[in-house]
Amino acid sequence: MTTETRKDLMHELGAEQLGLFLYQMVLIRRFEEKCGELYTKGKIRGFLHLYTGQEACAVGSINCLEPRDKILTHYRDHGHALARGLDPNRVMAELFGKATGVAGGRGGSMHLYDVEKGFLGGYAIVAAHLPLAVGLGVAAQMRREDFVTLCIFGDGSVGEGEFHEALNMAVLWNTPTIFFCENNLYGMGVPFKASLSTEIPKLAAAYNMPAVTVDGMDVLAVYEATREAVAHARAGKGPYFIEAMTYRYRGHSMADPELYRLKEEIEEAKRRDCIDRLRRQMTDAGMLDDAGYAEIEARAEAVVNEAVEFAERSPQPALETLFDHLYKEPAIG
Amino acid sequence: MRMRDALREALREEMLRDERIFLLGEDIGLYGGSYAVTKGLLEEFGEERVRDTPIAESAIVGIGIGAAMGGMHPMVEIMTINFSFLALDQIVNNAAKLLHMSNGQINVPLVIRMASGGGSQLAATHSHSLEGLYAHFPGLKVVCPSTPADAKGLLKRAFRDENTVIFIEHTANYGLRGEVPDDPDFLVEFGVANVVREGTDVTIVGYSGSVHQAIRAAQLLEEQEEISAEVIDLRTLRPLDIDTVVASVKKTNRAVVVEDAWKFGGFGGELAAQIMERAFDWLDAPVARVACKDVPLPYNRNLEFYALPSEEDVVEAVLGMFKE
Ligand SMILES: Cc1ncc(C[n+]2csc(CCOP(=O)(O)OP(=O)(O)O)c2C)c(N)n1
Numbered sequence: 001m002t003t004e005t006r007k008d009l010m011h012e013l014g015a016e017q018l019g020l021f022l023y024q025m026v027l028i029r030r031f032e033e034k035c036g037e038l039y040t041k042g043k044i045r046g047f048l049h050l051y052t053g054q055e056a057c058a059v060g061s062i063n064c065l066e067p068r069d070k071i072l073t074h075y076r077d078h079g080h081a082l083a084r085g086l087d088p089n090r091v092m093a094e095l096f097g098k099a100t101g102v103a104g105g106r107g108g109s110m111h112l113y114d115v116e117k118g119f120l121g122g123y124a125i126v127a128a129h130l131p132l133a134v135g136l137g138v139a140a141q142m143r144r145e146d147f148v149t150l151c152i153f154g155d156g157s158v159g160e161g162e163f164h165e166a167l168n169m170a171v172l173w174n175t176p177t178i179f180f181c182e183n184n185l186y187g188m189g190v191p192f193k194a195s196l197s198t199e200i201p202k203l204a205a206a207y208n209m210p211a212v213t214v215d216g217m218d219v220l221a222v223y224e225a226t227r228e229a230v231a232h233a234r235a236g237k238g239p240y241f242i243e244a245m246t247y248r249y250r251g252h253s254m255a256d257p258e259l260y261r262l263k264e265e266i267e268e269a270k271r272r273d274c275i276d277r278l279r280r281q282m283t284d285a286g287m288l289d290d291a292g293y294a295e296i297e298a299r300a301e302a303v304v305n306e307a308v309e310f311a312e313r314s315p316q317p318a319l320e321t322l323f324d325h326l327y328k329e330p331a332i333g
Numbered sequence: 334m335r336m337r338d339a340l341r342e343a344l345r346e347e348m349l350r351d352e353r354i355f356l357l358g359e360d361i362g363l364y365g366g367s368y369a370v371t372k373g374l375l376e377e378f379g380e381e382r383v384r385d386t387p388i389a390e391s392a393i394v395g396i397g398i399g400a401a402m403g404g405m406h407p408m409v410e411i412m413t414i415n416f417s418f419l420a421l422d423q424i425v426n427n428a429a430k431l432l433h434m435s436n437g438q439i440n441v442p443l444v445i446r447m448a449s450g451g452g453s454q455l456a457a458t459h460s461h462s463l464e465g466l467y468a469h470f471p472g473l474k475v476v477c478p479s480t481p482a483d484a485k486g487l488l489k490r491a492f493r494d495e496n497t498v499i500f501i502e503h504t505a506n507y508g509l510r511g512e513v514p515d516d517p518d519f520l521v522e523f524g525v526a527n528v529v530r531e532g533t534d535v536t537i538v539g540y541s542g543s544v545h546q547a548i549r550a551a552q553l554l555e556e557q558e559e560i561s562a563e564v565i566d567l568r569t570l571r572p573l574d575i576d577t578v579v580a581s582v583k584k585t586n587r588a589v590v591v592e593d594a595w596k597f598g599g600f601g602g603e604l605a606a607q608i609m610e611r612a613f614d615w616l617d618a619p620v621a622r623v624a625c626k627d628v629p630l631p632y633n634r635n636l637e638f639y640a641l642p643s644e645e646d647v648v649e650a651v652l653g654m655f656k657e
Contacts, residue, residue: 103438106433107435111434111435131396136403141381161391
């Protein structure tokens with residue numbers, strides 16, 4: 001992204017929209033930090049994959065969507081859920097396994113859903129949701145609806161057959177699917193370089209799909225690229241591939257002892273932090289001052305605290321609901 | 334009418350009834366389906382509703398699931414149940430679980446048809462009966478028709494369901510003839526077993542291909558041994574109509590379960606256990622199981638038939654129950 005286009009984009013979006021991006025990134029950061037804390041206290045159990053460091057990916061891409069569009073993502077999904085506007089109280093309640101959670105306590109951290117918001121789930125089997133995203137595209141075409149599907153996944157997906165099957169069929173059938181790969185350089189502890197014998201956009205290009213690589217630590221670059229992808233898909237021109245180069249600050253999950261990477265590497269990534277960057281850019285452009293930023297932080301903190309309180313005082317799901325939603329009642333006739 | 338024609342009629346009528354229905358699978362269009370079930374549908378409904386896919390079982394099922402989530406009601410054809418292993422993750426981790434995991438928000442109205450069963454010398458990668466495997470998963474419905482009429486009525490019923498239905502057709506049955514109602518609203522309800530033949534001395538329970546062995550065995554028993562056998566066709570494994578089976582066993586006091594699938598860990602074991610849980614005091618003998626020998630099916634005809642259960646095996650099992 002050139003300095004000129006960045007300036008233009010900042011001008012076009014304006015202080016309010018950019019402030020929203022900043023707020024969402026700070027909210028996700030605070031939310032995740034709190035989750036890490038609550039996990040250590042045993043309030044949140046199971047697998048917990050934190051998103052800190054990658055906020056620009058969720059905020060930059062999801063803000064390009066309309067309410068009618070759909071999102072499918074993987075198990076590192078809290079950030080995507082918050083960027084899509086899912087109720088932070090209900091997301092936190094889900095992590096607590098409470099009845100008020102977005103999946104009634106049945107899904108947990110890796111399986112958040114809010115169909116009304118087009119948030120069709122976190123998927124914990126690597127690459128399994130890529131074909132689903134193509135299928136949603138088929139439904140959009142056949143129903144003559146113009147929603148697009150943003151499908152978010154990690155770089156670890158490229159080794160799975162379904163990654164290739166889905167890309168191939170998306171092009172064959174020209175579906176409105178945006179494949180959004182958050183390349184944080186590791187699949188658990190396996191360096192991305194040890195997982196793929198080529199580069200990711202080359203794979204997409206080999207399937208005849210337009211593909212770009214963007215700086216995933218730069219919310220404006222992500223926004224610009226995704227906006228292009230959405231316009232492309234919405235215009236009926238078929239799928240589009242984005243690789244966003246990013247970095248996760250924490251281990252793969254809370255269970256990760258992080259033996260595979262050096263502290264220096266993490267420190268280096270933090271120097272490119274997405275929040276600091278947008279804050280600096282907005283300040284330089286005269287759109288934000290220290291008081292304004294403090295206000296954003298206070299607001300995010302209050303929302304996170306309220307979410308924890310809500311989750312704490314929410315009820316456990318009743319045992320007699322165990323068999324609910326096993327089958328949908330058939331509509332005969 | 335042959336079973337394959339009954340299935341085609343069901344697909345055709347349902348596609349005419351409901352615009353949400355479309356078909357996808359390998360060779361279902363131009364080729365007409367490996368078992369000719371979808372023959373002619375491409376010409377009638379066009380490429381958007383009858384889609385030939387690449388050979389990519391997992392993605393085909395995944396796309397079916399995604400399309401179902403997006404408001405369609407797809408049918409996916411998988412050439413044989415053996416290949417469904419490539420799509421097992423999609424079927425089990427997504428189709429079967431999404432409704433529950435999303436707390437009722439996402440249902441997956443999808444019909445997955447596949448062919449199953451041995452007896453055609455196709456060797457071990459193309460011959461197995463794995464219906465019981467799918468019946469293991471809560472969230473799925475598993476349908477195994479054994480007659481052309483049931484094939485039509487159950488397949489039509491599958492498209493009126495808002496869940497994922499695994500619809501399994503025995504390859505040996507595609508050419509089977511029978512009367513089929515032409516009423517476009519003819520449905521066979523799930524979870525209602527069919528008492529194919531009434532009897533008083535023993536209950537033989539089967540599904541899919543094994544129903545026909547059970548019927549022939551019952552005829553032999555009557556003609557040669559003067560034993561009156563009741564034969565029950567389960568029609569659907571999930572939901573399972575255990576009530577009809579138990580009522581019959583309480584009348585006959587003996588039960589044999591027959592299946593083309595492997596014995597070890599098979600569905601017959603589940604049936605036997607449920608019969609014992611519910612009718613132990615009525616049983617005059619332990620429930621007998623007749624099933625495929627626990628070996629990958631060989632190509633050689635003699636070996637294959639030796640491995641598969643036969644009507645003689647059923648007769649033998651019944652006779653064994655009448656000796657002390
Ligand atoms: C099919 C499958 N295999 C293995 C796993 C275990 N697993 C969970 S996350 C993960 C790493 C995936 O890395 P990547 O796709 O790069 O995403 P990231 O965690 O970096 O966001 C693995 C191996 C899984 N969930 N599913």
